[in-house]
Amino acid sequence: MPAMPAIEAQFRSLPGGGILYDAARVRHPGAQLFQHGHWVAHNAVREVSGGRGSVSFIAPGNESTRTDDAWVWRHYRRGGLVARLLQDRYLFTGAERTRCFREWRLLARLIDCGLPVPEPIAARFLRSGLTYTADLLTAELPPSLTLAQSLGRAALSSQQWQSIGRTLAAFHLHGVQHADLNAHNILLGTSAADQVFVLDFDRGRIREPGDWEQRVLQRLRRSLEKISAQLPPTVFGKAQWGWLMEGMAAGKAVGCRL
Numbered sequence: 213m214p215a216m217p218a219i220e221a222q223f224r225s226l227p228g229g230g231i232l233y234d235a236a237r238v239r240h241p242g243a244q245l246f247q248h249g250h251w252v253a254h255n256a257v258r259e260v261s262g263g264r265g266s267v268s269f270i271a272p273g274n275e276s277t278r279t280d281d282a283w284v285w286r287h288y289r290r291g292g293l294v295a296r297l298l299q300d301r302y303l304f305t306g307a308e309r310t311r312c313f314r315e316w317r318l319l320a321r322l323i324d325c326g327l328p329v330p331e332p333i334a335a336r337f338l339r340s341g342l343t344y345t346a347d348l349l350t351a352e353l354p355p356s357l358t359l360a361q362s363l364g365r366a367a368l369s370s371q372q373w374q375s376i377g378r379t380l381a382a383f384h385l386h387g388v389q390h391a392d393l394n395a396h397n398i399l400l401g402t403s404a405a406d407q408v409f410v411l412d413f414d415r416g417r418i419r420e421p422g423d424w425e426q427r428v429l430q431r432l433r434r435s436l437e438k439i440s441a442q443l444p445p446t447v448f449g450k451a452q453w454g455w456l457m458e459g460m461a462a463g464k465a466v467g468c469r470l
């Protein structure tokens with residue numbers, strides 16, 4: 213496999229905030245990268261979808277050093293009850309502690325480890341008084357469907373469940389704790405059946421092995437149970453979870469680091 217060009221982390225302060233970006237990939241590290249109007253003017257917003265309705269697919273054109281690059285832009289939003297009060301604002305305690313810089317740096321580390329996650333492009337925070345808003349650009353993954361979408365179309369094979377388990381084992385072997393592992397944050401490649409990606413590393417971290425691994429898996433299991441409640445019983449149950457666990461055990465046994 214040709215070596216991927218390394219990510220070149222670089223920081224630049226912007227009026228009222230700052231940007232952390234891959235200098236090997238971003239041509240003009242500026243606020244325009246996070247202005248909807250900029251992309252619309254270049255006819256570069258392809259589509260909008262996603263979890264909380266805040267993900268845009270961007271064709272960056274000559275903002276990228278790569279031809280035909282494709283980026284995904286996410287604006288950080290709060291979930292749950294605080295969302296109504298604070299929407300998209302977080303307490304500022306330093307640039308490196310912002311949600312977006314943390315996720316950008318974690319993704320860069322995971323890419324370094326060879327884990328299947330989106331490459332980080334640029335993270336930006338913007339301050340206003342004590343708070344900030346956050347945005348992240350990542351590279352779009354190869355054509356894929358979320359695990360949730362895939363299950364809505366057809367049952368997965370035992371091999372596919374095992375591939376998911378092996379992938380999760382690799383993350384756990386590296387000590388990567390996902391803060392919100394669910395069926396919307398696991399993607400399955402549509403060209404190769406065993407391609408599995410994981411995304412959405414907001415609040416994720418690297419830590420020593422521990423109980424957290426079981427908690428992460430239980431969260432995923434609950435998500436799968438919730439989604440499959442409306443689907444035929446063959447889509448998800450004990451057998452499917454068992455295959456996933458088999459893949460997980462096999463991955464751990466061989467120290468599978470993908």
Ligand SMILES: Nc1ncnc2c1ncn2[C@@H]1O[C@H](COP(=O)(O)OP(=O)(O)O)[C@@H](O)[C@H]1O
Binds near residue numbers: 261262264265351413
């Ligand atoms: N880099 C990416 N490549 C392809 N699809 C992506 C990428 N980032 C996000 N998506 C899609 O957008 C959805 C929402 O993104 P995510 O990062 O999970 O944010 P949130 O859950 O906070 O809305 C994902 O479930 C996935 O379908």
Ligand SMILES: [Mg+2]
Binds near residue numbers: 263397412
């Ligand atoms: Mg998500």
